Amino acid sequence: MLDVLKQAECLYSPKQIDAAIDAMAEKISSVMADKLPLLLCVMNGGIILTGHLAPKLSFPLHIDYIHATRYREQLTGSDLHWRVSPATSLQGRAVLLLDDIFDEGETLAAIRRWCLEQGAADVYSAVLVDKQHDRKTADIKQADFTALYAEDKYLFGYGMDYKGFWRNAPGIFAASDAHTGS
Ligand SMILES: O=P(O)(O)OC[C@H]1O[C@H](OP(=O)(O)OP(=O)(O)O)[C@H](O)[C@@H]1O
Numbered sequence: 001m002l003d004v005l006k007q008a009e010c011l012y013s014p015k016q017i018d019a020a021i022d023a024m025a026e027k028i029s030s031v032m033a034d035k036l037p038l039l040l041c042v043m044n045g046g047i048i049l050t051g052h053l054a055p056k057l058s059f060p061l062h063i064d065y066i067h068a069t070r071y072r073e074q075l076t077g078s079d080l081h082w083r084v085s086p087a088t089s090l091q092g093r094a095v096l097l098l099d100d101i102f103d104e105g106e107t108l109a110a111i112r113r114w115c116l117e118q119g120a121a122d123v124y125s126a127v128l129v130d131k132q133h134d135r136k137t138a139d140i141k142q143a144d145f146t147a148l149y150a151e152d153k154y155l156f157g158y159g160m161d162y163k164g165f166w167r168n169a170p171g172i173f174a175a176s177d178a179h180t181g182s
């Protein structure tokens with residue numbers, strides 16, 4: 001696992017990430033400041049973004065979490081497993097989903113549909129990074145708020161894992177070909 005980090009390419013430093021989250025926080029504030037929103041951290045990956053973003057939003061809000069996973073420590077996604085629903089009622093709420101990455105978009109699209117079924121008034125989404133390729137789901141092409149964009153490589157750090165490890169990596173990294181088998 002030490003080699004995974006050593007051989008990876010750092011795409012964004014913590015300083016660059018912080019500046020991008022600042023800019024995203026301003027955009028979110030301009031749209032959501034008067035909505036008393038419910039922030040839903042999409043576990044596990046959304047945890048670092050949520051911790052960095054929430055203190056930059058200077059308006060009243062609730063925070064809860066939802067846990068759904070499509071990759072489960074693998075490098076490719078499959079069916080979505082639902083693990084934990086939020087304890088907070090979504091009825092009539094403006095919901096902001098917070099996740100680390102918008103890749104094919106299946107995860108956010110499914111969670112968004114579920115939130116609307118639960119009676120949410122509006123569902124917005126914010127992601128740390130959008131991976132650039134043409135395999136996006138037909139349902140949503142991008143999140144409402146995106147901090148950063150990255151090339152089509154397997155990413156880790158700032159919430160994103162490499163086989164369960166390195167969500168804590170100090171930056172956003174692209175795993176080397178040697179570690180992705182490409
Ligand atoms: O846009 P998609 O192709 O659907 O992929 C994005 C999802 O994949 C990751 O979650 P994962 O299923 O790996 O679970 P995790 O959050 O526990 O890492 C990430 O946190 C997003 O939720």
Ligand SMILES: Nc1nc2[nH]cnc2c(=O)[nH]1
Nearest residue numbers: 103153154155156160161
């Ligand atoms: N860690 C990680 N999780 C993902 N989920 C979807 N794409 C990715 C990715 O590139 N890295």
